[in-house]
Amino acid sequence: MRALLVVNPAATTTSARRRDVLIHALASEMKLEAVTTEYRGHARDLGRQAAESDDIDLVVALGGDGTVNEVVNGLLHAGPDPDRLPGLAVVPGGSTNVFARALGLPNDPVEATGALLDALRLGSERVVGLGLTSGTPGTEDEAVPDRWFTFNAGLGFDAGVVGRVEQQRERGKKSTHALYVRQVVRQFLGEQHRRHGPITLERDGADAITDLVVAIVSNTSPWTYLGNRPMYTSPKASFDTGIDVLGLSRLSTAAVARYGTQLLTSSPERGPHGKHALSLHDLDRFTLHSKVPLPLQMDGDHLGLRTSVTFTGVRRALRVIV
Known part of the structure; x- marks a missing residue:
């Protein structure tokens, strides 16, 4: 599986060292490209590039709800198509993380990374409405x-x-x-x-x-x-x-x-x-x-x-x- 990890460096609950640990954990289970956002809207641009790519299977958003929203808007820029588009995974790194918690994920990014890796091994996924x-x-x-x-x-x-x-x-x-x-x-x-x-x-x-x-x-x-x-x-x-x-x-x-x-x-x-x-x-x-x-x-x-x-x-x- 090839995945794109979108990292918000300003995420309020993750330090640079902690993000490195999470990245290494994810990279041990997949072919991972990690990109750090550099401007407002960058996560949306990365999500759009992933949607238009032929070889990205998964986009992982490491950040808060704003980062997730940008990634989602990039993935769905041409409309929803769950069977064709890359899947989305979330590692919560913001102050509230409503979307991740509503999905039932732990609010702690380390625990959420573990839950994500378990889900990938089990092939556990769902299609959600937006x-x-x-x-x-x-x-x-x-x-x-x-x-x-x-x-x-x-x-x-x-x-x-x-x-x-x-x-x-x-x-x-x-x-x-x-x-x-x-x-x-x-x-x-x-x-x-x-x-x-x-x-x-x-x-x-x-x-x-x-x-x-x-x-x-x-x-x-x-x-x-x-x-x-x-x-x-x-x-x-x-x-x-x-x-x-x-x-x-x-x-x-x-x-x-x-x-x-x-x-x-x-x-x-x-x-x-x-x-x-x-x-x-x-x-x-x-x-x-x-x-x-x-x-x-x-x-x-x-x-x-x-x-x-x-x-x-x-x-x-x-x-x-x-």
Whole structure:
């Protein structure tokens, strides 16, 4: 087997020495080419080259969710084809590693490498569904390129938090869960649409849902982790179904306290719920429109402001070694 290892040198939980150990472990079981990313988007370019190659069987992403997202978008640049495209394997090296953990992998990169090698020896793999966003025809965002996400996306409040975290990291702050909590508070204090949300959700065969403050789209569950605590916005979301949505139409102080508590105590059986919470499960396609430009995030990556985004759940999109 020939494999390409895409290494993010800025991965927050792996040192250079530890990465060398992991690379040697993987190289003992396959013909391995290791490439260290040098710029934003490099992992996507490497994934695309692997997809266009005739002799790469597997792409291993060593890094966090952002690295995985780039690799996936490179692999699927011409569309999904699990039977033809190289498989994907993940060695978690970021601060949260939602995609890897949702697949059932250990959060420790050494243990995850061991699990990957076991899976390769056993021929253990699965084909997972993914989410795809695209520009909405007839809107100012029509020409925005398609983009895949592996575990979640969001328009509004949560994307604003992601944007604030990225700004802090650019200033040299370390990505920690405490940093995220601080930015949640700051985003709430600066939120202009707490009571009358600008977001409308439209889908075929159903009435439009209006006045949402935030819309969180999930391709799997949990939605994310706070330390080792999983948090579920859409507990039924799965790699084997379409995509799910949690929408909130109120972000008053009382509502934030209520939904925040529900999120912290959420489980695979129950997520946030109440008068101002909307939950939709296993959707194939829908569009979010906003009266004002709002931040958009995918897999924890801030993608700027958008007024209209179309989401599609694509079943059986990618082959994963696990």
